Amino acid sequence: MKKNIHDPSVEDLFKALLCLDNISECYEFFEDICTPTELLSIAQRYQVGEMLMDNKTYKEISGVTGASTTTISRVNRLLNDDKDGLEKICQRTKERYK
Numbered sequence: 001m002k003k004n005i006h007d008p009s010v011e012d013l014f015k016a017l018l019c020l021d022n023i024s025e026c027y028e029f030f031e032d033i034c035t036p037t038e039l040l041s042i043a044q045r046y047q048v049g050e051m052l053m054d055n056k057t058y059k060e061i062s063g064v065t066g067a068s069t070t071t072i073s074r075v076n077r078l079l080n081d082d083k084d085g086l087e088k089i090c091q092r093t094k095e096r097y098k
Contacts, residue, residue, distance in 0.1 A: 048075045049086045050093075 020026050030039050044065050051061045058072050079086060 045071065045075050046086070046090075048072050049079060050090050052076050052079055053087060053090055 016029070020029060034042075044067050047065050048061055048067050048071060051064065052072070052075060056064075058069055061067060061072050062069065075086075
């Protein structure tokens with residue numbers, strides 16, 4: 001069972017994220033609130049998600065990202081649930097930046 005993240009403190013964080021204007025501000029903000037390991041872990045999971053949506057194999061994903069098969073499997077499981085947050089953002093990112 002997933003932990004309920006719908007909490008005022010999480011909403012405050014999301015509001016803060018929506019106030020960031022550019023990549024430089026993102027670096028500044030995340031360097032203040034995350035350890036490098038935490039941030040790199042989140043970035044890796046995002047990259048894994050992108051690659052899974054591009055139908056890459058676990059072996060290809062692991063080779064590029066260094067992610068374990070456990071991490072890849074976890075992200076894949078999340079992609080197959082009834083939410084579409086990661087898919088939506090990956091699509092927007094492709095449209096805006098690639």
